Amino acid sequence: MSFGEPEGYGESARPRPLGRRGRAQAVAAAACLVLGTGLIGGAVTGSRLAGGFDAPGVPHGFAAVRTMWHSVPVDQLFPPTVQGEGAGPGGADRTWTRIAVASDSGCSGAFDALLRKVLAPVGCERLLRATYTDATQSHVTTVGLLFTEADAAAMTSLARRFDDERLDRRTDLMPLPYAAKGTAAAGFGAGQRAAWAISVLTDAPAVVYAVTGWADGRTVGTPQPAEDAMESGATTAPAQAGLGHEARGLADRVERGLRKKADSVTEQPS
Numbered sequence: 001m002s003f004g005e006p007e008g009y010g011e012s013a014r015p016r017p018l019g020r021r022g023r024a025q026a027v028a029a030a031a032c033l034v035l036g037t038g039l040i041g042g043a044v045t046g047s048r049l050a051g052g053f054d055a056p057g058v059p060h061g062f063a064a065v066r067t068m069w070h071s072v073p074v075d076q077l078f079p080p081t082v083q084g085e086g087a088g089p090g091g092a093d094r095t096w097t098r099i100a101v102a103s104d105s106g107c108s109g110a111f112d113a114l115l116r117k118v119l120a121p122v123g124c125e126r127l128l129r130a131t132y133t134d135a136t137q138s139h140v141t142t143v144g145l146l147f148t149e150a151d152a153a154a155m156t157s158l159a160r161r162f163d164d165e166r167l168d169r170r171t172d173l174m175p176l177p178y179a180a181k182g183t184a185a186a187g188f189g190a191g192q193r194a195a196w197a198i199s200v201l202t203d204a205p206a207v208v209y210a211v212t213g214w215a216d217g218r219t220v221g222t223p224q225p226a227e228d229a230m231e232s233g234a235t236t237a238p239a240q241a242g243l244g245h246e247a248r249g250l251a252d253r254v255e256r257g258l259r260k261k262a263d264s265v266t267e268q269p270s
Contacts, residue, residue: 062151065204065262069126069147072261074101077145078130078254087249089230089242094249096132096141100180104128107146112190115173119207122158123149129178131185132250133215140185140215141246142177143254146207159200168198169225175209187217195243197226197251204262210251212243226251 068077078101084094107116107124125147132141148155167173174196179188192213199208213220224236229244238244 062205065206066125066147066149068258068261069104069128069145074128074130076261077128077257078143079257082132082250082253084249084253087253088245094245095135096246096250097135098130098132099140099183099185100131100178102129102178102180110144111176112172112174115175118161118167118173119146119148119158121150122154122205122207125149125205131178131180131183131188133184134246137184138215139212139241139243139246140177140188141210141212141250142175142185142188143210143250144175144178144208145254145258146209148205148207150205152202155200155205156202159202162198162200169228171223173198174223175211177211177213184215188213188215189217191219192217193223194220194238194241195224195226195229195247197247199251199255201255204258206258208251208255208258210247210254212238212247212250214241214243 078098080098082096082098084096086092087094104126107119107127110116110127110129111119127147128145130143132143133139134141150158162168174193175198176190177185177188177193179185193211194213196211197209201208210226212226220238222236222238224234224238224244226244226248228234229236229239230248231239234240234244
C-alpha cells in the first residue's frame with residue numbers, strides 16, 4: 001500500500017533520544033546490538049538499527065510493531081488518562097484526559113499536502129489518532145501514531161532528513177488536529193494549531209506527533225514548534241500558555257507507551 005492510498009521509565013524522564021533527537025546515541029545503540037544486549041523499542045537501549053530487527057533468525061521486530069495498530073487495544077496506545085509528572089512549565093505536573101479517538105485509517109486527508117509528501121518515502125500502514133484535553137479544559141491536543149511500511153534503513157533516512165533540514169521546526173509541516181464533534185476539540189482546526197512536535201523513530205516503523213491549541217477555538221497567527229515554545233524566556237502566546245509543554249509532554253508519553261508495549265510484543269515466543 002502506498003502512502004497516498006486510502007485504506008489506520010520514569011514518568012518524569014524523557015524517552016531516550018532517537019530519530020532526530022540523537023544520532024550519536026543511535027550509533028552507540030547499534031554497537032549494543034553487536035554485543036548482544038539490544039532489545040527492540042529503544043526504551044532500554046534504542047538498539048537494533050540498520051536492519052537488525054529484520055535480520056535472519058529474528059522473528060519479531062519491525063514487522064511485529066507494524067501490526068500493533070490492530071493487535072494492541074486502543075486504551076494501551078492512547079490511555080483514557082495520561083499522567084505527566086513534571087511535564088509542565090517549571091516541572092509542574094500535568095494530567096490529560098482523552099476526549100476522542102479517531103477510527104483507524106489510512107493517511108489520505110490526514111496531513112497537509114507538504115507534510116504528506118515528506119512522509120511518503122516511509123509509507124502509511126495505518127494512522128491512529130486521539131485528542132486530549134488538559135485538567136483545566138483550556139487546551140486540546142491531538143496525538144498521532146503513524147505506523148509506516150518502512151524498514152529500519154528507510155526510517156533512519158527519514159529521521160536524518162528531519163534532523164538535517166530541521167523539518168520538525170517548519171510551520172508548513174505541522175500535523176493536522178483531530179476535531180471531534182460534541183467535544184472540547186470541536187473547533188480545533190488547522191487555523192487553531194499553536195504548537196506541535198514530531199518524532200521519527202529509527203528503531204520502530206512509527207512516527208509520533210502531537211499538535212496543540214486552545215479549546216476556545218481561537219485562531220493562532222504564529223504557531224511555534226514545541227522545542228522553541230519550551231525555551232526559557234520564550235514570550236510568544238503558545239509559550240506563555242505552556243502549549244509547547246502540552247505537545248511535547250503528550251507525544252513523549254504516548255511514545256513511551258508504544259515502546260513499552262513493543263518490548264512485550266517482540267519478546268513473545270514465535
